[in-house]
Amino acid sequence: MSKRIVVALGGNAIKKREERGTCEEQFRNIETACNVIMKLIKEGYNVVITHGNGPQSGNLMIQQEMAKKKVPPMPMDVVGAMTQGQIGYMIQQTLQNMLTREKMNIPVATVITQVVVSKDDPDFEDPSKPVGEYLSEEEAKKLEKEGYIINPPPGKMYKEKKMAGHVIKRVKPNGERPFRRVVPSPDPIRIAETEAIRSLVDSGTIVIASGGGGIPVMEKDGGILLGLNGVIDKDKAGERLAEAVNAEIFLILTDIEYVYLNYGKENQKPILKMSVAEAKKYLEEGHFLAGSMGPKILACIRFIEEAKGKKAIVASLEKAKEAIDGKTGTTIVP
Amino acid sequence: MSKRIVVALGGNAIKKREERGTCEEQFRNIETACNVIMKLIKEGYNVVITHGNGPQSGNLMIQQEMAKKKVPPMPMDVVGAMTQGQIGYMIQQTLQNMLTREKMNIPVATVITQVVVSKDDPDFEDPSKPVGEYLSEEEAKKLEKEGYIINPPPGKMYKEKKMAGHVIKRVKPNGERPFRRVVPSPDPIRIAETEAIRSLVDSGTIVIASGGGGIPVMEKDGGILLGLNGVIDKDKAGERLAEAVNAEIFLILTDIEYVYLNYGKENQKPILKMSVAEAKKYLEEGHFLAGSMGPKILACIRFIEEAKGKKAIVASLEKAKEAIDGKTGTTIVP
Numbered sequence: 001m002s003k004r005i006v007v008a009l010g011g012n013a014i015k016k017r018e019e020r021g022t023c024e025e026q027f028r029n030i031e032t033a034c035n036v037i038m039k040l041i042k043e044g045y046n047v048v049i050t051h052g053n054g055p056q057s058g059n060l061m062i063q064q065e066m067a068k069k070k071v072p073p074m075p076m077d078v079v080g081a082m083t084q085g086q087i088g089y090m091i092q093q094t095l096q097n098m099l100t101r102e103k104m105n106i107p108v109a110t111v112i113t114q115v116v117v118s119k120d121d122p123d124f125e126d127p128s129k130p131v132g133e134y135l136s137e138e139e140a141k142k143l144e145k146e147g148y149i150i151n152p153p154p155g156k157m158y159k160e161k162k163m164a165g166h167v168i169k170r171v172k173p174n175g176e177r178p179f180r181r182v183v184p185s186p187d188p189i190r191i192a193e194t195e196a197i198r199s200l201v202d203s204g205t206i207v208i209a210s211g212g213g214g215i216p217v218m219e220k221d222g223g224i225l226l227g228l229n230g231v232i233d234k235d236k237a238g239e240r241l242a243e244a245v246n247a248e249i250f251l252i253l254t255d256i257e258y259v260y261l262n263y264g265k266e267n268q269k270p271i272l273k274m275s276v277a278e279a280k281k282y283l284e285e286g287h288f289l290a291g292s293m294g295p296k297i298l299a300c301i302r303f304i305e306e307a308k309g310k311k312a313i314v315a316s317l318e319k320a321k322e323a324i325d326g327k328t329g330t331t332i333v334p
Numbered sequence: 335m336s337k338r339i340v341v342a343l344g345g346n347a348i349k350k351r352e353e354r355g356t357c358e359e360q361f362r363n364i365e366t367a368c369n370v371i372m373k374l375i376k377e378g379y380n381v382v383i384t385h386g387n388g389p390q391s392g393n394l395m396i397q398q399e400m401a402k403k404k405v406p407p408m409p410m411d412v413v414g415a416m417t418q419g420q421i422g423y424m425i426q427q428t429l430q431n432m433l434t435r436e437k438m439n440i441p442v443a444t445v446i447t448q449v450v451v452s453k454d455d456p457d458f459e460d461p462s463k464p465v466g467e468y469l470s471e472e473e474a475k476k477l478e479k480e481g482y483i484i485n486p487p488p489g490k491m492y493k494e495k496k497m498a499g500h501v502i503k504r505v506k507p508n509g510e511r512p513f514r515r516v517v518p519s520p521d522p523i524r525i526a527e528t529e530a531i532r533s534l535v536d537s538g539t540i541v542i543a544s545g546g547g548g549i550p551v552m553e554k555d556g557g558i559l560l561g562l563n564g565v566i567d568k569d570k571a572g573e574r575l576a577e578a579v580n581a582e583i584f585l586i587l588t589d590i591e592y593v594y595l596n597y598g599k600e601n602q603k604p605i606l607k608m609s610v611a612e613a614k615k616y617l618e619e620g621h622f623l624a625g626s627m628g629p630k631i632l633a634c635i636r637f638i639e640e641a642k643g644k645k646a647i648v649a650s651l652e653k654a655k656e657a658i659d660g661k662t663g664t665t666i667v668p
Contacts, residue, residue: 020406021405021406022406023406023408023409023412059405060397062401062405063397063398063400063401063405064397066397066400066401066404067396067399067400067401070396070400071354071355071393071396071397072354072355072356072357074420075357077423078423078424081420081422081423081424082416082417082419082420083416083419084419084423084446085415085416085417085418085419085420085422085446086408086412086415088415088419088446089411089418089448089549089561090412090415092446092527093448093551093561096559097558097559100556100557100558100559101558107527107530107533108527108530109527109530109531110445111443111444111445111446112418112422112423112426112444112445112446114423114427192430193442193443195441195539196441196443196537196539197443199441199534199537199539200530200534203530203533205529205530205533215423217427223434224431224434224435225427225430225431225434227423227427
């Protein structure tokens with residue numbers, strides 16, 4: 001019986017910051033990531049893959065904005081679905097080709113995945129996730145005329161699908177382009193396609209699912225799903241995926257080798273291993289940044305506590321295999 | 335044991351010609367289509383769904399073109415993958431909600447699907463499928479400067495991924511915008527994700543697959559897949575899907591009620607039922623247009639001959655159920 005592992009790839013593993021994001025560049029980056037994943041497959045791991053979509057959905061939003069007089073832009077649930085198709089295809093084909101070269105007959109498939117959030121999530125009252133380009137005051141005011149609200153007070157108005165996704169906040173104190181669109185980033189509760197994904201994974205398929213944190217949907221009136229203009233943290237959603245498939249290991253691959261105490265300070269110290277209790281304490285003490293390491297650690301804690309996982313790991317893409325063996329990266333255990 | 339049926343929805347079942355294609359419009363149209371599919375599910379059919387993507391990929395290509403200075407456009411294999419995510423999500427959620435309302439516990443999932451074509455397909459030497467907007471001579475000449483070729487002679491140059499998708503042809507003899515991009519539309523050979531799709535269908539999941547004719551890929555060097563800048567006919571790909579899942583019935587839903595002999599002429603006559611031999615004879619006699627009914631009939635013939643299907647049906651979306659019962663639509667039998 002092989003060990004089941006969920007691997008979460010960062011959006012930057014697919015499009016690097018300095019790149020424009022051509023098709024060739026993205027395929028090349030995905031090849032690097034898939035080489036790492038192949039190592040795990042060859043070791044006998046039963047791999048499930050999830051990934052970020054920040055750069056891809058950002059690009060799509062620019063395209064939508066620039067063509068909006070001719071083509072109606074899609075809300076973020078649909079944008080998320082589109083990037084799941086795009087990135088899923090690229091990973092799936094790359095991995096299939098690597099398996100073919102190794103004469104390993106394992107199917108690979110991408111499942112379009114919705115992730116259910118609570119309609120009462122506090123983030124609907126004060127959207128927190130910046131998306132798309134930075135905007136100048138002039139650009140923000142122009143969007144105001146199209147129905148956007150700039151720096152609104154927290155309130156219930158973002159709950160309705162029509163309203164959400166139309167908020168602009170000043171996200172930098174100064175500079176020429178201090179504004180950005182913000183959307184709700186609600187907490188994921190469960191993967192809507194659990195049954196199909198589990199059935200594929202159980203049949204031996206390498207599944208790519210919940211890309212970009214999944215398509216955000218809320219449940220109303222006894223289970224009716226409604227897409228919403230927001231975005232879910234991909235590591236938190238990845239944890240729900242790990243729950244759905246009963247994974248033993250949840251591996252978050254990012255661009256740094258360790259999680260640190262006192263990160264960025266003179267006395268910063270890498271953490272090789274910590275218990276859930278320690279992780280909670282450090283989190284409370286403010287060692288992990290809200291927008292970056294915080295959600296990853298929260299996802300790891302949840303994986304151990306709620307999914308009863310054996311270990312959660314945060315590591316760099318390059319050293320994934322070594323991290324699983326406990327030689328590098330940060331491992332969180334019960 | 336329930337009967338297995340593959341239903342192919344036309345792209346216009348999702349975005350009507352007269353609509354701009356907002357998210358709301360597309361969800362509304364999909365609701366109509368899914369109401370029809372629900373009838374089949376309630377009758378006990380084991381349904382697999384495929385769909386067109388012409389209007390959606392057209393819109394995405396406009397967005398890509400208008401933003402190309404800022405964001406690198408994706409080739410048509412990736413565009414296809416994106417529309418599979420988009421439309422798959424919309425169908426999946428709509429159907430899930432209808433099943434929830436009926437208290438029917440059947441999973442629904444979209445699988446991102448590549449469809450393999452031959453690298454020696456003749457369409458690579460003379461691309462035939464018009465895509466994107468109509469262009470004026472001025473616009474065509476502008477694209478020529480960016481590397482497009484206008485009205486090239488047939489040849490082998492379109493085989494390479496870089497070249498394909500960069501051809502413009504005069505598709506109308508006159509008018510202000512007679513030009514259009516053309517891409518290869520090779521014949522589908524097989525569904526790359528057959529194993530995963532079949533395993534899901536066998537487990538009772540309603541699968542949405544091979545959207546937009548599938549992501550076109552060619553096989554080289556012992557099975558290595560390579561995406562290509564083209565588009566596959568969705569009904570022909572739907573037939574390969576029907577083969578992959580061993581369907582008994584292949585149902586093509588479109589906007590006309592019957593296939594006709596002498597279509598559009600004074601003596602036009604609807605066909606209620608025909609054998610494969612008759613269909614071949616009518617096809618040879620030129621009763622079915624190459625760009626519209628032709629590929630549908632070819633797909634139906636292939637379904638009976640190669641997939642050993644029981645019946646293939648071309649019918650209008652509104653009368654799908656009646657068509658299966660033989661009361662309307664055109665049924666092709668061995």
